[in-house]
Amino acid sequence: MRLRNRVVSTVATLFGVAVLVFVMLRAIPGNQITAGLGTEAAALTPAQRQALEQYYGLDQPLVTQFFSWLGNMFTGNFGYSARQQQSVLDLTLHSLPVTFELAVLSIVLALLIGVPLGMLAASRTNSSRDALGQVVSLAGLSVPAFLLATTLLSILAASFGFNPNGQGFATLFDDPLLNLQQMFLPALVLGFGIAAPILRTTRTAVLEVRSNDFVRTARAKGVPERRLQVKHVLGNALVPIVTMTGLQFGYLLGGAVVVEQIFSVPGIGRQVLLGIQQKEYAVVQSTVLVIALAFVLVNLLTDVLYRIIDPRVRAS
Amino acid sequence: MPRGAFSAVGIAAALSIALTSCSSSSSPGSSPAGTGAASGKSLVVGVTSDPDTLFPWKATQFQAVNVLQNLYGTLTEFDKDLKVVPGLAESWQTSDDGKKLTLKLRQGVTFADGSTFDSKDVKSSLDKIMDEKTAAVARASLSSVKSVEAPDANTVVLELTGPDAALPANLATVNMAMLSSDDTEEKLNTTPNGTGPFKVKNRVASQSITLARNDAYWGEKPKVPAVEFRVIPDESSIVSAMQSGNVQLAVFNDPLVAQTAEGGGTITVTKTPQLNYHVLQLNAQHGDLKDVNVRLAIQCAIDRKQVLDTAALGEGEVTGPITAPLFKSDPNKRPCPARDLTKAAEYLSKAGKSGGVTVKTIVSQGEYATSVNEAQNLKAQLAEAKINLDLEVLESGAFVDRWVAADFDAAVALNGGRPDPDGSYGRYFTSKGNLNKVAGYSSPELDKLFAEGKATTDEAARKAIYDQVSAKLEENAPWIWLFSGYTYTATTAGVQGFVPMASGSLQYLRTTSVS
Numbered sequence: 086m087r088l089r090n091r092v093v094s095t096v097a098t099l100f101g102v103a104v105l106v107f108v109m110l111r112a113i114p115g116n117q118i119t120a121g122l123g124t125e126a127a128a129l130t131p132a133q134r135q136a137l138e139q140y141y142g143l144d145q146p147l148v149t150q151f152f153s154w155l156g157n158m159f160t161g162n163f164g165y166s167a168r169q170q171q172s173v174l175d176l177t178l179h180s181l182p183v184t185f186e187l188a189v190l191s192i193v194l195a196l197l198i199g200v201p202l203g204m205l206a207a208s209r210t211n212s213s214r215d216a217l218g219q220v221v222s223l224a225g226l227s228v229p230a231f232l233l234a235t236t237l238l239s240i241l242a243a244s245f246g247f248n249p250n251g252q253g254f255a256t257l258f259d260d261p262l263l264n265l266q267q268m269f270l271p272a273l274v275l276g277f278g279i280a281a282p283i284l285r286t287t288r289t290a291v292l293e294v295r296s297n298d299f300v301r302t303a304r305a306k307g308v309p310e311r312r313l314q315v316k317h318v319l320g321n322a323l324v325p326i327v328t329m330t331g332l333q334f335g336y337l338l339g340g341a342v343v344v345e346q347i348f349s350v351p352g353i354g355r356q357v358l359l360g361i362q363q364k365e366y367a368v369v370q371s372t373v374l375v376i377a378l379a380f381v382l383v384n385l386l387t388d389v390l391y392r393i394i395d396p397r398v399r400a401s
Numbered sequence: 402m403p404r405g406a407f408s409a410v411g412i413a414a415a416l417s418i419a420l421t422s423c424s425s426s427s428s429p430g431s432s433p434a435g436t437g438a439a440s441g442k443s444l445v446v447g448v449t450s451d452p453d454t455l456f457p458w459k460a461t462q463f464q465a466v467n468v469l470q471n472l473y474g475t476l477t478e479f480d481k482d483l484k485v486v487p488g489l490a491e492s493w494q495t496s497d498d499g500k501k502l503t504l505k506l507r508q509g510v511t512f513a514d515g516s517t518f519d520s521k522d523v524k525s526s527l528d529k530i531m532d533e534k535t536a537a538v539a540r541a542s543l544s545s546v547k548s549v550e551a552p553d554a555n556t557v558v559l560e561l562t563g564p565d566a567a568l569p570a571n572l573a574t575v576n577m578a579m580l581s582s583d584d585t586e587e588k589l590n591t592t593p594n595g596t597g598p599f600k601v602k603n604r605v606a607s608q609s610i611t612l613a614r615n616d617a618y619w620g621e622k623p624k625v626p627a628v629e630f631r632v633i634p635d636e637s638s639i640v641s642a643m644q645s646g647n648v649q650l651a652v653f654n655d656p657l658v659a660q661t662a663e664g665g666g667t668i669t670v671t672k673t674p675q676l677n678y679h680v681l682q683l684n685a686q687h688g689d690l691k692d693v694n695v696r697l698a699i700q701c702a703i704d705r706k707q708v709l710d711t712a713a714l715g716e717g718e719v720t721g722p723i724t725a726p727l728f729k730s731d732p733n734k735r736p737c738p739a740r741d742l743t744k745a746a747e748y749l750s751k752a753g754k755s756g757g758v759t760v761k762t763i764v765s766q767g768e769y770a771t772s773v774n775e776a777q778n779l780k781a782q783l784a785e786a787k788i789n790l791d792l793e794v795l796e797s798g799a800f801v802d803r804w805v806a807a808d809f810d811a812a813v814a815l816n817g818g819r820p821d822p823d824g825s826y827g828r829y830f831t832s833k834g835n836l837n838k839v840a841g842y843s844s845p846e847l848d849k850l851f852a853e854g855k856a857t858t859d860e861a862a863r864k865a866i867y868d869q870v871s872a873k874l875e876e877n878a879p880w881i882w883l884f885s886g887y888t889y890t891a892t893t894a895g896v897q898g899f900v901p902m903a904s905g906s907l908q909y910l911r912t913t914s915v916s
Binding site (some may be wrong): 113114115119121122123124125126127128129130132133134136140166167168169170171176178179233239241242243246247248250251253254278310346347348349351355356358359363364 | 451453454455459461462533535536538540541590591605606607608609611629631633634635637638640641642644645646647648690725796797799801803804805807814828835836838839877908
C-alpha cells in the first residue's frame with residue numbers, strides 16, 4: 086500500500102514538473118529562431134520564418150508538442166539538440182555522470198568538514214570551539230559560490246599556474262588523475278557551502294542526543310568517551326544529518342550550474358542552461374525531468390538509509 | 402574531539418595536498434587534450450561558447466562565425482584592412498552596364514572530402530542561398546542577382562537587375578560560403594565540408610571543437626597543425642586558463658576582463674577598433690519621435706564621450722554612422738558635435754515640446770557588458786534636457802522579441818557594422834530594406850543615395866556618396882550614434898603572426914604560429 090502511494094505520488098510529481106517546465110519555457114519571450122539569429126531574425130521574410138518554424142517544429146499546436154514530447158520520452162526518445170547535433174539522451178548520458186560525480190565528491194567534502202566541526206562545536210557549547218563552528222558555518226552560508234570559485238581560480242592560476250580546469254575536461258574513465266584534479270576545486274566550493282547546514286544540523290542533533298538519559302547511563306557504565314561520542318551520540322544523531330545530506334545531494338544534481346560554468350565542468354546544470362539560452366525546448370524539458378527523477382530517487386534512497394541506521398524506523 | 406573527526410580532517414588535507422602536487426606536472430602549452438596532436442605547437446583558443454550551428458548559411462553567432470570562417474571558403478575575402486580581395490574567385494569583372502558580374506574561379510581547389518570545387522558548386526550555393534526555403538541569413542545581400550549561370554567549370558556569371566558595387570564585399574562573408582552541390586544542411590551540421598584552411602578533426606559537444614590543418618588548402622598553409630576552440634563559459638576563467646598556460650589565444654569584448662588579463666603581465670592584449678557601434682536607436686515612427694526636432698534635441702543633449710567614459714572605461718572612440726575604415730564618418734560633422742543643452746531646448750521648443758518628452762527605451766541585460774551602464778548615463782544626461790528616458794531593462798530574449806517587432810520608442814544597442822556601408826545601412830534606411838520596419842526611417846534622398854552608392858564602383862566616388870549618407874542620417878537623427886569599442890585579442894608568450902581584424906574575425910589563425 087505504502088509502495089503504491091509512493092509510486093503514484095512520484096508519477097504525479099514528475100507529471101507536474103513536466104507540465105510546469107513546458108509552460109514556463111513557452112512563457113519566456115523568444116524561441117529557437119530568435120535565440121539563434123538574435124536581431125537578425127527581423128530580416129527574415131515570412132517564407133523564411135515559416136521554413137524555420139517547420140524545421141524546429143514550432144508550427145505544431147502546443148498540446149501536440151507536449152504530448153508528442155512526453156510520449157517520446159516513454160520510448161526513450163528524449164529529443165534532439167540541433168545546436169549540439171546529438172540526442173538529448175546521449176547528452177544526458179554524458180553530463181549526468183559528471184554531475185553525479187561532482188555531487189558525490191562535494192557531499193564527501195561537506196561531510197568531512199561539517200560533521201567533525203559540528204561535533205567539535207557541540208562538545209563544549211559557547212566555547213571558542215563553538216565559535217569556530219559558527220564562523221565556518223556562517224562563512225559557508227554567506228560567501229556566494231561564484232565569488233569563492235572565481236577567487237580560488239584566479240589566485241591559484243595567477244600565482245601558482247595551477248588550473249587543471251583550463252585543460253580540456255577529462256572524465257573519470259579517460260584520465261582519473263586529471264579528472265580528480267578538475268573536480269577538486271568545484272567540489273570544494275560546493276562542499277564548503279553545503280558543509281554549513283550539515284555542521285549546524287550535526288551540532289543541534291548531537292546536543293539533543295547528548296541530553297538523553299541513555300548517554301548518561303552509558304557514561305555511568307564506563308563506556309570510553311570516544312566510543313560514547315561516536316557510537317552512542319553520533320550514531321543516534323545520524324537521522325537528521327542524513328536527511329540534510331540527502332536534501333543537499335538532490336539540490337546539487339540540478340543546482341551546481343554556476344560552479345559548473347566557472348570551472349568548465351560539462352555537467353547537467355550547464356546542459357539545462359545552454360538549452361534555456363538557445364531555447365531548445367526538448368533539451369530543457371527532458372533534462373529537467375531527468376533531474377526531477379534523480380531527486381525523487383535520492384529521496385527514496387534517503388528513506389532506505391533511515392531503515393538501515395535507525396532500528397526504530399525498521400521496527401515500524 | 403573524537404579521533405574519527407581528526408582523521409577525517411587529516412584525509413581531506415592529505416587529499417588536497419596530493420591533488421595539488423599532482424597538478425603541477427601538467428605542462429603549460431601542452432597539446433589539446435584528447436586530440437593526439439603530434440607536435441606541441443597546436444594552438445588552443447579559449448571561447449565562451451561552442452558554435453550554435455555548423456551550417457554556414459545560418460550562422461550569426463560570433464563563435465560559430467569564427468569557427469566556420471576557418472573551415473569554409475568564399476568567392477571573395479577581406480584582407481586585414483577589410484579590402485575585398487580574391488578568394489575562390491581569382492578575379493571578377495563587371496560589364497559596362499553593370500548588369501553582369503563575371504567571376505573566374507580558382508582551379509585545383511578541393512573540398513575537405515577531396516571532391517573538386519567548380520562552377521557547379523557556386524551556382525548551386527548561390528541558388529540555394531536565394532531560395533527562401535533555405536532560410537539563409539544572407540539572402541537579402543543577393544537581392545540584385547537575377548540569375549546565376551555556369552558557362553564552364555571555371556566561370557560563373559551573375560545576371561543583375563542593376564549595378565551593385567557592394568556585391569563583391571557581400572560575397573566575402575561566411576554566410577555566403579561555397580558548399581559542394583552534393584552536400585545537404587543535415588550532413589554539414591555534423592560533418593562540415595569546406596574549402597577553408599582547416600578541417601574539422603574532432604568535436605565534443607559544448608566542450609571543444611578541434612580543427613586540423615587542411616593540407617590541400619589552395620592558399621598559404623596554416624602554420625599550426627591544429628587549432629582547438631576550447632569552451633570555457635566564463636571570460637574570467639579563460640584569463641585564468643591563459644595564466645596557467647592552457648589556452649594561448651582569446652578574444653574579449655569586456656574592457657574589464659581585458660584589464661584583468663593584462664594586469665598579470667604574462668598575457669599580451671592588443672586593442673583593435675571594432676566595426677560594431679554602440680547606438681541609441683530611435684523609432685522615428687513612434688509618438689513624439691516622429692518629429693525630427695525631438696530627435697535632434699536628443700542628439701544635442703548627449704555628451705558621447707561621457708557615455709564612453711562612464712560605461713566603458715573610456716575604451717573606444719566616439720563615432721558617426723559608418724565605422725568601416727574605408728568609409729569612416731567624421732563624428733565632428735553632425736548637428737551638435739559637442740553637447741549643447743541650449744540647442745536641445747531650442748529643438749524641443751520648435752517641436753512644441755518645451756515641457757519635455759518621455760521616451761520608452763528598451764535595454765538588454767547580459768547581451769553585452771556595458772548596455773545597462775550606457776542606458777543609465779544616457780538617462781541622466783537627457784534628464785537635464787527635460788527628456789525622460791523611461792528605461793525597460795530586459796533579458797536578451799525579451800529584448801530581441803521587442804526589437805524584432807519594432808515595439809519600442811528607443812533601444813540601447815550594440816549593432817554589428819560591416820566593411821561595406823551598403824551592407825551596414827542599406828537594409829535599415831532604404832524604404833525597401835528588410836530591417837526598415839525596425840529602423841523606422843527612410844527618405845527618397847536616402848533611397849537615391851544608396852542606389853547611387855551601389856551603382857558606383859570608383860572607391861573615392863563611393864566614399865563621397867556615403868559621406869552624404871552619413872550627413873543625411875545625422876541631420877535627421879533616426880539613431881544617435883555613440884561610440885565604437887575595441888576588440889581585445891589576448892595572447893600568451895610564443896604566439897606569433899595573428900592579425901586581429903576590426904570585424905573581430907579569426908581568419909588569421911592560418912598565419913598564427915606557436916613556439
